[in-house]
Amino acid sequence: MLCMKFLNVTQNSVYLEDIDMHIPFEDGKVIEIDTDDVKKSRAFQNLIVLGAFEIVEANDERIEQNLLRLQPKDDDSKDEEEDRETSGEAPEVIIKGHFYEAGGYAKTNRNLAICLAAKGCKVEADVTSTRKSDLNELEARMMASFKQKVGRQAIRIDSIIPSFSQISPKMPYRILYTTIEASSMPKQTVDICNSYDEVWVTADYCKEVMQKEGVARPIYVMPNAIQTKMFHEHYEPHEFRPSLNSFVFCSLFGWAYRKGWDALLKAYFRAFDGNDDVSLLIVSRYQYSSERSGVIKQDIDKYLKQYGGANPPHVCRCSRIIPEFELPRIYKACDAFVLPSRGEGFGLPYAEASLCGLPVIATNHSGHTMFLNKDNAELVDIDSLEPVPRGSSHVHYWDGQLMANLKSEDFIDRLSASMRRVYENHEEAKKRNKLLQQEIANSYSFQNAANRYSERISEIWKNIKEKQQ
Numbered sequence: 001m002l003c004m005k006f007l008n009v010t011q012n013s014v015y016l017e018d019i020d021m022h023i024p025f026e027d028g029k030v031i032e033i034d035t036d037d038v039k040k041s042r043a044f045q046n047l048i049v050l051g052a053f054e055i056v057e058a059n060d061e062r063i064e065q066n067l068l069r070l071q072p073k074d075d076d077s078k079d080e081e082e083d084r085e086t087s088g089e090a091p092e093v094i095i096k097g098h099f100y101e102a103g104g105y106a107k108t109n110r111n112l113a114i115c116l117a118a119k120g121c122k123v124e125a126d127v128t129s130t131r132k133s134d135l136n137e138l139e140a141r142m143m144a145s146f147k148q149k150v151g152r153q154a155i156r157i158d159s160i161i162p163s164f165s166q167i168s169p170k171m172p173y174r175i176l177y178t179t180i181e182a183s184s185m186p187k188q189t190v191d192i193c194n195s196y197d198e199v200w201v202t203a204d205y206c207k208e209v210m211q212k213e214g215v216a217r218p219i220y221v222m223p224n225a226i227q228t229k230m231f232h233e234h235y236e237p238h239e240f241r242p243s244l245n246s247f248v249f250c251s252l253f254g255w256a257y258r259k260g261w262d263a264l265l266k267a268y269f270r271a272f273d274g275n276d277d278v279s280l281l282i283v284s285r286y287q288y289s290s291e292r293s294g295v296i297k298q299d300i301d302k303y304l305k306q307y308g309g310a311n312p313p314h315v316c317r318c319s320r321i322i323p324e325f326e327l328p329r330i331y332k333a334c335d336a337f338v339l340p341s342r343g344e345g346f347g348l349p350y351a352e353a354s355l356c357g358l359p360v361i362a363t364n365h366s367g368h369t370m371f372l373n374k375d376n377a378e379l380v381d382i383d384s385l386e387p388v389p390r391g392s393s394h395v396h397y398w399d400g401q402l403m404a405n406l407k408s409e410d411f412i413d414r415l416s417a418s419m420r421r422v423y424e425n426h427e428e429a430k431k432r433n434k435l436l437q438q439e440i441a442n443s444y445s446f447q448n449a450a451n452r453y454s455e456r457i458s459e460i461w462k463n464i465k466e467k468q469q
Contacts, residue, residue: 002035004064005057006048013396014052016043022391023053030056039063050128050160087151088122091454091461094150094171096126097159099143102134102321103254104179104348108202109159110139111225112177112453113146115446119454124150128160134321153468155460157200161397162192172464173197177222179345180206181258181366182401183385185213189397193217200456202346203367220456223370224346225449228441230328231355237333238326244279245314247423250334250358252283252327252349253341255296257393259284260340260363263406263415265303265315267340271416271423274311278423281334282317293319331356336422336429340380340415342388342403344368350377351444354436359429361418365404371443376436378418378429383408 008014008031014023019041023031038044038061045063047053051072058064095113098106106129113123125146135143152171159177176193177200193199193215200222201207207219249268253259261284268280282300285293296319304312322330331337337353338361347368350360354377362372364379372379382404390399405411422429442448 002059002061003032004035004038004055004059004067005030005032007031007054007056008052009054010052010396013399014047015391015396016041018043025396035059035061035064038067046129084149084152084154087153089465090120090122091116091457092122092124092150092154093157093457094124094126094154095146095157095159096128097177098129099125099127099146100129100135100140102324104345105159105161106134107324107348108177108224110143111227111446111449112157112159114142115225115450115453116457117145118446119450121454121457122148122150122154124148124154134323136323136325139324153464155457155464158196162189172467173460175200177201178206179203179367180209181343181345182388182398182403183209183343183366184402185209185215186397186401190214203344203370205367205370206345222452222456223444223449224348224351225446226348226351226355226440226444227324228355228445230325231331231352232328233332233355233357235328235332235356238329240281240316240333244281244316244333245277247276247278247336247426248334249278249280249336249338249419249423250283250331250353251280251337251339252322252330252353253339255284255299256395257388258342258395258398258403260342260404260406261299262303263340263412264338265300266307266412267415267419268315269303269307269309269312270412271420272313273309274313276313276423279314279316282315283322283330284317285319285321327352328356331358334358335426336361336419338362338419340406341366341368342406346370347372351440354433355440357430357433359422359426359433360436361415361422363404363406371439372436376432376439378422380411380415380418382406383411 008023008025013025019037048067049070055068055071058068093116095109097109099109117123123146155173156171157175157177162178174196175198176196179202190213194217198218200220202223204221207221210219272278331353337358340363344367350362350368354360361378362368364381384405385402386405387400388398388403
């Protein structure tokens with residue numbers, strides 16, 4: 001059996017979701033992984049590229065040799081600086097992170113790049129992912145414009161999960177753009193934040209948590225840019241086959257503990273039964289592995305059997321990646337959006353679903369409360385915060401951190417009552433959603449986001465140029 005030997009240098013245990021494997025942190029101890037697992041795991045490959053795992057010994061297999069070449073080297077910083085020319089007069093930025101996936105970080109980075117380019121910045125995308133693109137042809141062509149190389153004075157924005165941060169090539173100014181989804185932070189994350197010149201976060205909630213936990217660098221709230229021209233109500237609804245019931249609750253998320261799917265199913269089965277003309281559409285998948293979507297079915301079937309009763313309401317699921325341009329038609333075919341998340345750094349799906357006309361039901365906690373309130377949405381109060389059980393989130397950096405407790409019978413009652421209220425008073429819920437749509441359009445459009453990003457970048461650029469004179 002062929003094995004690659006490597007070190008876990010993250011100082012945390014890591015879960016490889018696509019092959020269901022935990023990689024422990026054992027300081028300095030060499031770990032072996034079967035070459036077949038290396039081939040299967042996009043997550044493992046990405047972590048090598050990010051520098052979270054350090055290869056000690058590789059076989060002659062093509063995949064291992066490719067990863068050996070892709071892993072960061074100590075002299076990468078020097079080589080990259082020498083390869084670059086002197087920057088021009090207009091602001092120049094390197095954005096490091098995911099770009100080609102359907103997830104939140106990649107969407108944030110694409111939008112950030114588009115916004116800065118629209119304001120006259122020269123933008124280079126430093127892509128950290130090796131996985132296949134989830135973008136359509138038009139989006140991929142747009143990304144091609146960010147393959148240009150900027151100069152050595154460029155501002156570097158690491159838009160990544162802090163646990164996977166590395167020492168960036170020598171640049172005059174380094175920004176960490178990230179999000180905090182728990183109400184506490186690992187010390188390692190605090191230390192990483194404090195190694196940058198400044199930190200950008202997606203919501204007031206993130207800034208409050210960081211300051212409480214000891215991040216001493218300047219923190220700027222830079223909310224996500226929302227594509228208000230893409231997400232709106234003027235679409236023909238998607239036609240589901242087989243058809244759904246006349247009232248459809250939609251929930252879109254990655255299948256994970258943090259997203260509260262357990263509370264969602266319990267509340268839905270408590271609020272409705274088979275006599276109600278209602279469906280719950282769950283659009284969800286594992287982040288790296290569509291092959292493991294069967295686990296989602298198993299979890300739903302388990303809760304259906306345990307909580308659905310003798311005459312359960314209808315539940316359906318979609319486990320494929322939905323291209324961004326198709327999402328508005330999916331939303332338009334539904335009647336309300338519900339996601340009882342344990343913690344969000346911003347909550348793009350709430351905003352996008354709202355713009356497509358769906359009243360929103362959410363927990364009254366974390367980043368999305370920057371734009372959701374009890375006047376424009378159904379917000380369900382949580383009972384308390386609790387430490388995330390080790391291994392339950394399958395994301396090592398949240399183990400033991402504080403997130404919303406959604407397990408009590410009182411919380412499930414409140415969530416089911418909110419779902420029932422939106423179902424029975426849909427026109428009233430849609431009127432409240434108009435207030436939310438107005439808030440999103442006024443505060444989080446591409447134009448507003450571009451102004452926020454470019455104003456701060458221009459100020460930093462001005463200071464860099466003055467120091468050079």
